[in-house]
């Protein structure tokens with residue numbers, strides 16, 4: 001099998017959970033920055049005219065959550081039972097809901113919407129605090145069961161970008177805070193976050209965070 005290729009812009013955005021999953025699990029991949037010739041060379045190749053995309057040999061997959069699920073199925077990151085897989089899907093869909101709100105704030109309403117978004121953030125984080133409190137995620141670092149899943153990389157990246165936007169946003173959520181610290185302490189995550197590639201990469205494409 002050839003190496004995976006991750007085709008995305010040089011931003012964290014919808015690619016960072018994928019990158020961190022690959023790095024933390026020792027899965028080799030090639031990073032392709034499509035920003036240089038996006039409109040003419042890359043956009044036409046993409047099924048929805050968007051990126052990120054994962055090339056798996058001759059297989060080209062777009063949609064960030066489909067990419068996460070594809071890698072999870074191939075690399076044992078989708079729980080141990082059907083129920084666990086369903087809960088992982090549920091949490092990942094909840095992550096997508098909040099990520100979509102965040103993307104809208106960053107790209108369409110930052111100046112006028114930031115204060116209101118941050119004021120409402122506790123309401124958005126509370127469901128995750130409650131979900132993770134039921135299975136010891138603060139100690140295991142896993143949102144479902146006892147093995148990390150693709151949803152952990154997506155949820156942890158979501159928490160990461162919100163801690164940048166609102167540094168105190170986890171102060172009233174001890175489970176989420178401990179879970180996030182567990183993620184940051186994972187050897188593979190720690191090593192990746194110390195690389196220049198990670199440190200120099202902007203969170204979003206418009207310089208807002």
Ligand SMILES: N[C@@H](CCC(=O)N[C@@H](CSC(=S)NCCc1ccccc1)C(=O)NCC(=O)O)C(=O)O
Nearest residue numbers: 013014043049050051052062063064065103107205
């Ligand atoms: N549902 C998709 C969404 C993918 C997506 O929005 N990709 C953006 C980049 S990722 C992202 S979060 N972009 C932020 C919003 C944005 C959209 C379009 C241009 C610039 C910024 C993109 O390809 N933009 C270029 C284009 O559409 O021509 C997914 O989850 O992968």
